[in-house]
Amino acid sequence: MMKNYKITALKMGEARVPAAEVYWMTKLYGWEMLTFWSFLIESEDRKVLLNTGFPKDYSALDALWTNWAYEAMNEHGHEPVINEDNWIVNALAQHQVRPEEINDVIITPITSYATGGLDQFPNANIWVSHKGWMDFHAPDPEIPQLPRNILFPDHVISYLVKQEAAARIKLLPDEETEFLPGITSWFCGGHHRSSMLFKVQTKDGLVGLTDAVFKYRNFEDKIPLGLSESIEEHYRLFAKMEREVDMVLPLYDGDIQKKHPNLIVGA
Numbered sequence: 001m002m003k004n005y006k007i008t009a010l011k012m013g014e015a016r017v018p019a020a021e022v023y024w025m026t027k028l029y030g031w032e033m034l035t036f037w038s039f040l041i042e043s044e045d046r047k048v049l050l051n052t053g054f055p056k057d058y059s060a061l062d063a064l065w066t067n068w069a070y071e072a073m074n075e076h077g078h079e080p081v082i083n084e085d086n087w088i089v090n091a092l093a094q095h096q097v098r099p100e101e102i103n104d105v106i107i108t109p110i111t112s113y114a115t116g117g118l119d120q121f122p123n124a125n126i127w128v129s130h131k132g133w134m135d136f137h138a139p140d141p142e143i144p145q146l147p148r149n150i151l152f153p154d155h156v157i158s159y160l161v162k163q164e165a166a167a168r169i170k171l172l173p174d175e176e177t178e179f180l181p182g183i184t185s186w187f188c189g190g191h192h193r194s195s196m197l198f199k200v201q202t203k204d205g206l207v208g209l210t211d212a213v214f215k216y217r218n219f220e221d222k223i224p225l226g227l228s229e230s231i232e233e234h235y236r237l238f239a240k241m242e243r244e245v246d247m248v249l250p251l252y253d254g255d256i257q258k259k260h261p262n263l264i265v266g267a
Contacts, residue, residue, distance in 0.1 A: 004043065004182065006041075006042050007249070007264065007266055008040040008263060009039055010038040010039065010095075012036040012038050012113070013035075013054055013082035015065065015078055017032055017078050018031060018032075019031060019032045020072070020226045022214050022215060022218070024225060024228055024231065034253075035256070039051070040092065046181075048105075049088075049106070049124070050107075051113075052107075052114065052118050052121070053086065053116055054112065054117075055156070057153070058080055060147070061112050061113065061150055065080070087117070088117035099120045101123075104127060104180060106127040106198060107127065108129070108209075109132065109192035110132045110136055111194075112156075115156055119155060119159040126168050129172050130172055131174060132194020133194070136152070172187070182200065183198060184199045188212050188237040189230050189237075190212035190229065191225055192211070196210065197210040197212070197241070198210065202266025204266045205245075207247045207248070207265060212233075212234060212237055213250045214251070215253040215255070219238060
């Protein structure tokens with residue numbers, strides 16, 4: 001019997017970012033608003049969380065983003081706007097879900113706006129890209145890297161490699177893999193070396209989730225991200241999603257709330 005999931009979008013915060021960050025060679029000036037989402041993916045017997053939002057202390061990411069945006073735009077912007085309700089534990093509580101009830105956490109990409117709450121889930125398997133995990137621990141010295149604390153906050157990486165969570169880390173291969181019943185992963189790249197496409201079976205069809213699509217327009221008009229590590233990988237991702245998924249939920253598009261007013265797919 002096919003397993004269907006219900007997907008609930010959880011708002012993690014917002015940031016106004018340079019448009020050139022979102023749309024490659026298409027919109028070079030102005031600003032775009034991003035809404036950062038995590039997704040609670042539930043079946044009758046499993047609770048899965050895609051991304052854990054920003055850390056409580058996101059000052060390092062704030063400084064990196066705002067300094068870069070000012071240098072690029074000569075205007076102030078890119079400040080994360082995060083309310084108390086956006087902290088992942090509080091967002092889950094609004095749906096009567098406690099952190100210890102989460103069976104699996106899946107991460108895409110390895111960056112602190114996705115990894116910031118990883119240490120809150122004591123019973124969850126932690127699924128990350130094998131390529132991304134290796135890139136973090138043994139980066140290519142010829143390729144510029146983000147600061148390590150921007151990928152994992154210091155307390156989170158300590159939790160993952162020095163504490164009991166190390167035994168719960170599961171590495172996802174590049175190849176398409178059904179790692180949980182009704183959920184498949186595939187390394188898509190494009191945005192980061194840790195970027196994955198996840199396909200989730202729901203009553204509304206097969207849903208595609210990936211950080212390599214910031215907004216609906218990226219997929220609908222086949223526009224790679226301005227923050228792209230591989231344009232070719234983006235086009236291959238777009239083609240695969242067009243063939244295989246029935247619906248896309250962009251990880252950073254506020255229009256999810258317009259398309260799904262109750263923020264639920266597959267209920």
